[in-house]
Amino acid sequence: NAGVTQTPKFQVLKTGQSMTLQCAQDMNHEYMSWYRQDPGMGLRLIHYSVGAGITDQGEVPNGYNVSRSTTEDFPLRLLSAAPSQTSVYFCASSPQGRNQPQHFGDGTRLSIL
Amino acid sequence: DAKTTQPNSMESNEEEPVHLPCNHSTISGTDYIHWYRQLPSQGPEYVIHGLTSNVNNRMASLAIAEDRKSSTLILHRATLRDAAVYYCAVYTNAGKSTFGDGTTLTVKP
Numbered sequence: 667n668a669g670v671t672q673t674p675k676f677q678v679l680k681t682g683q684s685m686t687l688q689c690a691q692d693m694n695h696e697y698m699s700w701y702r703q704d705p706g707m708g709l710r711l712i713h714y715s716v717g718a719g720i721t722d723q724g725e726v727p728n729g730y731n732v733s734r735s736t737t738e739d740f741p742l743r744l745l746s747a748a749p750s751q752t753s754v755y756f757c758a759s760s761p762q763g764r765n766q767p768q769h770f771g772d773g774t775r776l777s778i779l
Numbered sequence: 780d781a782k783t784t785q786p787n788s789m790e791s792n793e794e795e796p797v798h799l800p801c802n803h804s805t806i807s808g809t810d811y812i813h814w815y816r817q818l819p820s821q822g823p824e825y826v827i828h829g830l831t832s833n834v835n836n837r838m839a840s841l842a843i844a845e846d847r848k849s850s851t852l853i854l855h856r857a858t859l860r861d862a863a864v865y866y867c868a869v870y871t872n873a874g875k876s877t878f879g880d881g882t883t884l885t886v887k888p
Contacts, residue, residue: 773822
């Protein structure tokens with residue numbers, strides 16, 4: 667099983683550019699989420715979704731958009747990249763929310779110049 | 780949202796037990812406590828989770844304080860492969876999660 671797949675693994679952007687980080691899971695999980703991890707710190711929740719068509723903001727949503735048109739996919743869009751968004755981004759999924767383990771992808775390492 | 784705090788680092792000798800603490804003093808009654816660990820350049824890996832009662836699985840045990848304001852991840856016999864950054868997280872009923880900054884565990888042979 668592929669689990670949670672994130673693409674790309676690495677990306678370099680210029681300030682002001684936009685891009686979409688892809689996340690796909692093949693486990694039919696309802697709950698999906700996006701985190702960012704800055705050096706030496708824990709994960710901070712950006713956006714999450716409890717099912718197709720439903721999304722909500724996490725702790726640090728500014729500058730990011732999400733949509734959930736299918737159960738499998740949960741893309742994260744950077745509208746106008748800023749150097750402060752340089753980070754490692756992780757996508758995760760679980761059958762439902764708080765009471766079940768989350769499965770994480772391997773991350774996307776994003777640098778904004 | 781609940782705030783979680785963890786020590787920056789801990790050391791252990793191989794084959795000895797390790798107790799990793801986490802404080803989550805603002806936790807709500809229905810919030811779950813999760814633990815994950817992360818190796819360099821990898822995504823976090825699930826370790827264990829619980830609500831009120833102590834929990835055991837093949838990887839570890841989770842001891843939750845009676846007032847739920849703190850918890851302890853217990854690795855019964857640390858191995859070199861257990862060296863990682865361990866994260867405590869609180870998950871709310873609404874689906875939000877709050878992670879601590881992690882404890883780097885060093886295991887000495």
